[in-house]
Amino acid sequence: AQSVTQPDIHITVSEGASLELRCNYSYGATPYLFWYVQSPGQGLQLLLKYFSGDTLVQGIKGFEAEFKRSQSSFNLRKPSVHWSDAAEYFCAVGPPSGAGSYQLTFGKGTKLSVIP
Amino acid sequence: DAGVTQSPTHLIKTRGQQVTLRCSPKSGHDTVSWYQQALGQGPQFIFQYYEEEERQRGNFPDRFSGHQFPNYSSELNVNALLLGDSALYLCASSLRASGPYEQYFGPGTRLTVT
Structure with missing residues (x-):
């Protein structure tokens, strides 16, 4: 069964500092990979996704993520955090096209706090 | 262009009751998914x-059932509510032809079961 692990429940960074949120997955093949952000009272917003090709993907709001097959990881990064980035971040995996299923499996999330 | 909308925003129910949550997909979308958080x-x-x-x-479990209407809107029904059903229920819509992973999420319905 597929699963997603986000080892850090809560991370606090200073505004302007760099950020890396960790995500590890368990899946029989290479799944599709996603990062979502959820602000209080808001739905999930897709930051970026990886289907295939270049293992470094760029997303919205200055975020990027790197897929490392050997480590089954898909870590999210941002070079300089803004106070508005404070939110909860979710990593998710889904079966690749043709698998007959489009069910997303989410990690438990990492809450990001930003110190001014 | 309205995004995904859900109603109600909040809901309080008692154990054993039944509840219906509603979702209107983003304009042009034909697929609706439901998530429990x-x-x-x-x-x-x-x-x-x-x-x-x-x-x-x-x-x-089968206590969770749904429906999609011809206008693509959807309902989530939960019967015989348990305390453990308390959660944020999220609806996501997508256009099948664009790929099922291009999902847009609504703000959710917060269900509290007492």
Whole structure:
């Protein structure tokens, strides 16, 4: 069964500092990979996704993520955090096209706090 | 262009009761998925509707059922509510032709079961 692990429940960074949120997955093949952000009272917003090709993907709001097959990881990064980035971040995996299923499996999330 | 809308925003029910949650997809979308997000957890897939049929289902009991209407809107019904059903219920819509992963999420309905 597929699963997603986000080892850090809560991370606090200073505004302007760099950020890396960790995500590890368990899946029989290479799944599709996603990062979502959820602000209080808001739905999930897709930051970026990886289907295939270049293992470094760029997303919205200055975020990027790197897929490392050997480590089954898909870590999210941002070079300089803004106070508005404070939110909860979710990593998710889904079966690749043709698998007959489009069910997303989410990690438990990492809450990001930003110190001014 | 309205995004995904859900109603109601909040709901309080008693154990054993039944509840119906509603979702209107983003304009142009034809597929609706429902997720349950318990406190401190990530969203869990309940089921997905396309062409008014349930296409996929996650690991949820039959107490959870749904419906999709011809205008693509959807309902989630939960019978015989348990305390453990308290959660944020998220609806996500997508256009099948664009790929099922191009999902847009609504703000959710917060269900509290007492």
